Amino acid sequence: MDLTPHRPADDDPNPLNRLTLDQLRLRTSMKWRTYPDDVLPLWVAEMDVPLAEPVVRAVTDAIALGDTGYPAGTAYAEALAGFARERWGWDGLAVERTAIVPDVMLGVVEMLKLVSGPGDAVVVNCPVYPPFYPFVEHMDRRVVEAPLGAHLRLDLDALEDAFRRAVAGGRRATYLLCSPHNPTGTVHTADELAAVAALADRHGVRVVADEIHAPLVAPGTVFTPYLSVPGAESGLSLMSASKGWNLAGLKAALAIAGPAAADDLARLPEEVGHGPSHIGVIAHTAALRDGGDWLDALLGGLDDNRALLAGLLARELPGVRYRPGPATFLAWLDCRALGLGDDPAAVFLDRGRVALNSGLPFGTGGAGHVRLNLGTSPEVLIEAGTADGGPPSSEGRPPKPLRVSRSDR
Template identity: 65%
Template sequence: MLNPLAQVSLDRLRQRKSVKWQRYPDDVLPLWVAEMDVEPAEPIRQAIVEALDLGDTGYPAGTEYQEALKAFSERRWGWDGIAIERTALVSDVMLGIVELIKLVSGPGDPVIVSPPVYPPFFQFVRSMGRAVVEAPLTNARLDLDVIERTFRHVKADHPVYLLCSPHNPTGTVHTEQELTGLAVLAARYGVRVIADEIHAPLSTTFVPYLSVDPNGMSLMSASKGWNLAAMRAAVALSNTDELDRLPEEVSHGPSHFGTIAHAAAFREGGEWLDALLAGLDENRKLLKDLLTEHLPEIGYEPSEATFLAWLDCRAISDDPATYFVDRGKVALMSGTEFGSGGAGHVRFNIGTSPEIITEAVRRMSASR
């Protein structure tokens, strides 16, 4: 199968009405938000067209999505730990995380995160009126010593740790040893771990958190792996029966088209995903080579997963996102939004064509 990242022209992309292509003027290359520049996988397109042809535009029902995810996890990760009766449909990963936080903790309990990390971890938690406590990464990896010190000093009845796995923005894939160590600490200090595993399909070495923690909870989705943010749906998973206590209205959030599209992705989208992963590997190498040649002062180590690159631009500017959009017409996501450790960094979306990556680095270099 052809590389999905090499199939869409810039002219066609600029016709899109999503936030990626509408936020900035047409002279700016948008490589900021986590949308990929791809056409839908054919099985997904067919599933949605068939639903439209049937007039199947009502409310979602059944467990087709969860069953497709279960089969995918067994094929892809060799993990048979999903129990359908311990899953729940939710509208998307972050709103699912909010509901799980409310389910396992109280209004005054803090939420611990490991920055630099996905900005909504801060935004959504603070909107709930909760305190955010940081246990920063060390060299882009979970630091179990830092996490233990944080767990030990947090004074709360039911603290929560939000795990990002694979990690956004660094693309780190946490090892089984690291995740097991986290689970041991969580049990020791009475912390509940909720894992955001939305990028899991974009890793070939992913370890599900629920495979190591009997009290674990997680959120999974086809949204990032197959570029389906417009079709809202996600699955909450647990190793306990606690999801039975979610409010009835939570299950009303996912769209019917979302559950259809995501189920088709997990069930029939493997060939497309493999081609995408190969394309992302090529893009990581391309970006590394281009930066080495044209912007060697930028630090970059190709990630193990996701379609995101984390660039250390401290040698160029304290505010590199503003610098590159103003001087080079390249929109990147500012590292300051990711919490501690993000200053002087940017997140660069490599889920696009090699031509656009090449042009972006050319513009960034010319801005110097």
């Protein structure tokens, strides 16, 4: 693996190669404004890419027209249905069983309100996307953990045990499925998801699937929508173009109901549909309908970055365990062998000036881990993984490298 920094050719289609670090530091979003300028931000789920040209064109045209009112119509759902048919071979996304919601996480909240009540349990597979915990608890629901098993895959025995505990006493329960899984990048198989549906049916547990990372699956890996598997007819799903095309600031997502959940979705309060941005809906629709080439180039770049990160870790921090997942633009790193304590992200920030997500908020199994954002240029990854220290301090301690390096072990 060539770890030498280089600038891409002007005709390189990979969007991860298009922006320099100086250009990125002009951004005013959370990723680039939370830490000082001497910190490389590889944490929150924003990618370092320019927008796909179809998205830019659609938004620019809407702004020029003054088309900045309230969202309406089914164009977003129709675009997603077409994308699902083309990319996943799924023609079961019925436009009439969809609803626009402000974003995926707020959509999750609304789906949980439809199928559960205060005090009910919500099962999650830890370690998992941290907002699952506070959003569920703020709704006065209980989180029940079902830890991932070997190779960071679903553990059906642990899941069944969690379902039993969740419905004890005759209470309603929901399973909040993360598919593909954040932070591991695991893609659940069709067989795994069918087994999940069977378990949920057996125990009377409703399934709400967060499938926000569905477009970000590496070539050669099959993504299976939860609602496409046998037994998932009562499930609810949330999807969006926000992660695939870096549109988090353009709020819009879709709630999708299985055939047996249509009546539940029909009870969604009308005012929920007022929350999405009309410009967001336009952007997401354009991405799904016309942004396929841009996405394919991105997926190739992410595959290259996974290999690059594995090489950097093998050379600079061989004690870190990294099992590249075929989905998302996130890497889950097991740093326990480095002896940096439960929160190695704090050490990497202090000593390496690299901002990563601490594993602790991801729940059980997160201690000693960090989440790294791969959605950046190879140059930034190489800079983050290359030592650049000075002389030892007057107290005899090793130097503070500017980046993650062997001296952080």
